[in-house]
Amino acid sequence: MELPEHLLFDQPAAGLPETISLPAAALDRVARNRAYLDEKLKQGKVHYGINTGFGSLCNVVVSPEDLSLLQENLVCSHACGFGAMVPVEIVRWMLFLKIKGLCGGFSGVRPLIVERLAAFYNKGIIPVVFEQGSLGASGDLAPLAHLSLPLLGKGKVHYKGNIVDAAEALQAEGIEPIALAAKEGLALLNGTQFMSAYGSWALLAAKRLSAWADAIGALSGEGYMMKADPFHPRIQALRPHQGQIDTAANIRSYLEGSALQQQAKEQVQDPYSFRCMPQVHGATKDTLRFFESVVTTEVNAVTDNPLVIHDEDVIVSGGNFHGQPMALQLDFLAIAMAELANISERRTYLLISGQRGLPPFLAPHAGLNSGFMIAQYTAASIVSQNKQYCTPASVDSIVSSNGQEDHVSMGANAATKLYRVLQNVQRVLAIELLTAAQAMDFRRPAKTSAVLEQVYAAIRKEVSFMDKDRVLHEDMIRAEALLNRGIDQIKNS
Secondary structure (H helix, E strand, O other), X not given: OOXXXXXXXXXXXXXXXXXXXXXXXXXXXXXHHHHHHHHHHHOOOOOOOOOEXXXXXXXXXXXXXXXXHHHHHHHHHHOOOXXXXXXXXXXXXXXXXXXXXXXXXOOOOOHHHHHHHHHHHHHOOEEOOEEEOOOOEOEOHXXXXXXXXXXXXXXXXXXXXXXXXXXXXXXXXXXOOOXXXXXXHHHHHOOOHHHHHHHHHHHHHHHHHHHHHHHHHHHHHHHOOOOOHHHOHHHHHOOOOHHHHHHHHHHHHHHOOOOHHHOOOOOOOOOHHHHOHHHHHHHHHHHHHHHHHHHHHHHOOOOOOOEEEHHHOEEEOOOOOOXXXXXXXXXXXXXXXXXXXXXXXXXXXXXXXXXXXXXXXXXXXXXXXXXXXXXXXXXXXXXXXXXXXXXXXXXXXXXXXXXXXXXXXXXXXXXXXXXXXXXXXXXXXXXXXXXXXXXXXXXXXXXXXXXXXXXXXXHHHHOOOOOOOOOHHHHHHHHHHHOOOOHHHHHOO
16 A cells, blocks of 8 residues: 655655644544554454563563553563664654654554654754664664664653653653553554665765765876777767766766866777776666665555554555565675775875876875875775675575574664765775875866866865875865865855
8 A cells, every 4th residue: 555645755866854744534544543453452352562572572462451551561671782872863763763653653562652753853852872782683673672662751761962861851851751542653664764865865975975076086087198089979879878878977077178178198998997987986876876765665555563554444464564675785885886985096096196197195285194004094995895785695694583584684783784885985085086186286277177176175174285295084084075075156156
């Protein structure tokens, strides 16, 4: 059954809203769904997780008077997160996506639950969630338990710039803890919102970095006196992968009007890291396009269990919580994005290699100065680390819950690895941007295209030409921060 049209979130790449409002039609559907469940409970039938234990305890029937305690026990016992705290921006995505999933009206919760989660989002009461604990199968159980604890007045939250007890934040906002009703704890904990939150954030970050890779690669190419022949449209038409076509078109647009392109080139061909940007960057674009389609489907899905489908008079247990669709794509995107860093580091290496009239390590008075020698070491170190992070998590599975949950996706581990890969890609691109700008200074007074001159000016506003050795760490931090802005912001500034 399709979700009601007003609940669709077609563009996760559009980012999160500052605040959210709940459509009356959604709340009405949630209320009708809950009323149906309450009526079914009165009939005394056994339904998994509603009036039974969980996992391998599914055959243990719980008495009606203990149903609320059953749900509270579920949330508390599953709050087994460990490790680093999940970044606040990711937890906001988790909150948003959990609200959206429950608003489908297939989860059997009361409107109060959805309204309270929306109040947390709007008031900036952001639960403290931990990276480790989810197998990415029976829902993101441990992370979602920590997300849900503040409903009970338990756990910790980010609030007004501090980490405080949830009870303290609720009291400050005049909010009372909630006693969960039957099914509500399970609805809160089942679901793929941890994986989907990381996936939604990654979609935004990957699109931004993919666009920067084209611009920075083009600027490096100008510094390296790259030929434009490999970006000819007919080459791409003869191997018409859309990402390849798009990348070549991007680089052609970046080179248009460049005085450097009018200068005679001595080389017959350029190394692959320049010549094959359409094929390499393009393959990442194609992966990202498919990743976006999967994430968009996932964030528009209902992924808890069992599902209360009141329209068809059925309560049915299935496996929508299983994270395999996300796990595979999170792994795949990490591999694809790591390739942007791999090829970027090679371009950095060529720029500092003393070829084509550039001084060794882009250092005036090389020898006395080491220039960008060790910046390239740093890029190489990061690229190597990414290769380790890109070992797929989704090929693993460990049996849990006494064999009841005998195949798991490990998508949560794929998600947290992807987050680190994307941070690393940004850092490697930042190093390339620094070396590209330095190389351009040795090409003066010749200029590149108007748009690449804007990119050059943007980095030179943050970091000056390195005429003698200095602490490069600070330059690298400024360059990395610049890449938090979209390339379109630079071009339109």
